[in-house]
Amino acid sequence: MSAGRVVLGLAGAALVGWGLVLLAGLSGQLLEIAAWLAGGIVVHDALLAPLVLLLGALAARRVPSWLRPPLVRLLVVLGPLTLVAVPVLGRFGARADNPTLLDRPYLAGWLVVAALAVLGTALDAARRRRAVAGPVPPPTP
Amino acid sequence: MSGSAVGERRLRGVAGRLEALLPRPQDFPSPLRGPRTAARVGGWLGAAFLVCFATGLYSHLLQHPVAWLPLPTRPARLYQVTQGLHVASGTAAVPLLLVKLWSVFPRLFVRPPRAPRRLLGHLLERVSVAVLVGSCVVQLATGLANSAQWYPWGFDFVRTHFALGAVAAGSVLVHVAVKLPLVRAALEQRVEDRPERAGAPSRRSLLRMTWLSAGVAVLATTAAGVPGLRRVAVLAVRSGAGPQGVPVNRSAVAAAVTDLAADPGWRLLVRGPAGSTRLSREDLLAMRQRTAVLPIACVEGWSASGTWGGVAVRDVVALVGGTPQDDVTVRSLQRRGAYRESTLPAAWVARDDSLLALTLGGEPLHPDHGYPCRLIAPARSGVLQTKWLGEVEVVRA
Numbered sequence: 020m021s022a023g024r025v026v027l028g029l030a031g032a033a034l035v036g037w038g039l040v041l042l043a044g045l046s047g048q049l050l051e052i053a054a055w056l057a058g059g060i061v062v063h064d065a066l067l068a069p070l071v072l073l074l075g076a077l078a079a080r081r082v083p084s085w086l087r088p089p090l091v092r093l094l095v096v097l098g099p100l101t102l103v104a105v106p107v108l109g110r111f112g113a114r115a116d117n118p119t120l121l122d123r124p125y126l127a128g129w130l131v132v133a134a135l136a137v138l139g140t141a142l143d144a145a146r147r148r149r150a151v152a153g154p155v156p157p158p159t160p
Numbered sequence: 161m162s163g164s165a166v167g168e169r170r171l172r173g174v175a176g177r178l179e180a181l182l183p184r185p186q187d188f189p190s191p192l193r194g195p196r197t198a199a200r201v202g203g204w205l206g207a208a209f210l211v212c213f214a215t216g217l218y219s220h221l222l223q224h225p226v227a228w229l230p231l232p233t234r235p236a237r238l239y240q241v242t243q244g245l246h247v248a249s250g251t252a253a254v255p256l257l258l259v260k261l262w263s264v265f266p267r268l269f270v271r272p273p274r275a276p277r278r279l280l281g282h283l284l285e286r287v288s289v290a291v292l293v294g295s296c297v298v299q300l301a302t303g304l305a306n307s308a309q310w311y312p313w314g315f316d317f318v319r320t321h322f323a324l325g326a327v328a329a330g331s332v333l334v335h336v337a338v339k340l341p342l343v344r345a346a347l348e349q350r351v352e353d354r355p356e357r358a359g360a361p362s363r364r365s366l367l368r369m370t371w372l373s374a375g376v377a378v379l380a381t382t383a384a385g386v387p388g389l390r391r392v393a394v395l396a397v398r399s400g401a402g403p404q405g406v407p408v409n410r411s412a413v414a415a416a417v418t419d420l421a422a423d424p425g426w427r428l429l430v431r432g433p434a435g436s437t438r439l440s441r442e443d444l445l446a447m448r449q450r451t452a453v454l455p456i457a458c459v460e461g462w463s464a465s466g467t468w469g470g471v472a473v474r475d476v477v478a479l480v481g482g483t484p485q486d487d488v489t490v491r492s493l494q495r496r497g498a499y500r501e502s503t504l505p506a507a508w509v510a511r512d513d514s515l516l517a518l519t520l521g522g523e524p525l526h527p528d529h530g531y532p533c534r535l536i537a538p539a540r541s542g543v544l545q546t547k548w549l550g551e552v553e554v555v556r557a
Contacts, residue, residue, distance in 0.1 A: 031333025084359030128394025
């Protein structure tokens with residue numbers, strides 16, 4: 020193992036150790052923090068990842084091959100964006116005394132982005148479909 | 161045969177059947193998974209985490225200064241940029257992390273080796289990856305929720321986010337150290353431009369859509385802070401509108417200071433080595449007035465610039481024997497809250513644009529912006545720009 024990797028690994032371990040020392044100072048909250056850490060893994064490994072696998076399996080059976088790459092792109096762009104938007108779409112932190120917080124029409128905004136993404140997907144799909152069909156044969160006299 | 165042996169055999173039978181239900185790494189058909197994708201997406205993800213960790217550390221140091229590390233007091237927009245980067249890099253990390261995890265997901269189903277020594281290494285790697293994934297997911301989730309002032313948890317957000325930030329950053333370094341030879345080898349292999357089979361995107365195309373996803377997420381949420389791009393940020397936590405053109409983090413109602421702040425008998429208590437004095441708003445307005453264009457740059461990533469008018473902190477503390485070599489602590493009228501007081505280090509006290517502000521945009525401060533008097537100083541986090549001041553104290557370093 021190269022010296023660089025050893026140094027990098029030790030620096031990382033030291034940083035983790037420091038973080039754990041900081042965490043240890045949060046006695047009384049550790050159980051909930053641990054539950055969030057485990058929950059983060061479970062939500063990805065047991066929920067999100069199988070859902071994507073399921074979508075993939077469905078697409079492989081039901082969707083023509085020219086449509087699949089555009090759908091993958093739609094999922095890769097719109098999926099994470101939707102997850103990122105959960106706190107604003109739900110407006111969970113909104114407060115009556117502070118109208119400057121969460122003051123955009125988030126659902127409308129999300130719909131606009133989604134519509135643009137679907138439009139892009141449709142255009143891409145149409146192009147691919149034409150490519151699959153091959154050039155249109157010349158009309159016979 | 162004894163009863164316990166039968167029980168053990170049954171248990172093994174059940175475990176075996178369960179194990180047979182789980183997929184194996186080779187059951188995942190997509191050729192797009194694996195090191196070639198993981199190394200490239202992981203590289204950008206690592207860069208995003210590095211920016212996120214560095215800017216987060218800076219934000220922490222601003223709020224909890226250490227004596228041996230002086231921080232820059234200029235440019236005035238410094239914190240606006242660093243904290244904008246903090247939230248933007250965290251947001252970009254969401255699609256990057258999801259694609260990265262997708263690319264290595266089959267590894268979750270690698271069966272543990274039977275040889276005890278190899279088993280130990282396997283378990284160590286498993287634990288380190290679990291810490292890595294858990295801390296990264298929680299950091300991104302809690303950071304995004306905090307930027308929308310949503311706290312669906314009972315733990316102390318600031319301290320937990322800081323501690324887990326160190327855990328996540330350290331885990332990334334360990335992971336890179338372990339995987340470096342694999343990463344190097346993967347980066348030497350070229351990225352295919354053509355799909356390996358019909359109906360799948362090419363690897364190049366998958367990488368491009370990942371970068372696109374990160375870009376779209378950043379634009380839609382955090383571009384509000386970039387001039388000219390505000391309208392694109394349809395998912396930003398703030399439109400940027402607010403009283404006197406500046407959004408509000410904590411309102412006067414939420415801080416329970418409405419009556420105290422509107423009281424005409426309000427006086428600012430100023431204490432220092434040469435004694436103490438009480439100043440009314442009129443007293444403060446009679447002193448030398450200065451104006452400064454400074455941003456309110458919130459930890460949540462949004463920022464808005466305003467033209468503030470008022471008295472320089474150094475001029476006020478000079479009345480009670482304070483000098484630009486002293487720190488100054490300001491306290492709010494609010495009775496509770498983690499940010500009811502803040503300390504302005506001497507480096508800031510020395511600056512003419514560190515103000516006890518009385519006006520915003522030429523008008524008296526709106527109650528939600530800290531009327532009758534608030535602190536505003538360059539290159540500082542919004543939560544340190546204490547509002548509704550009741551007391552200013554010179555702290556000799």
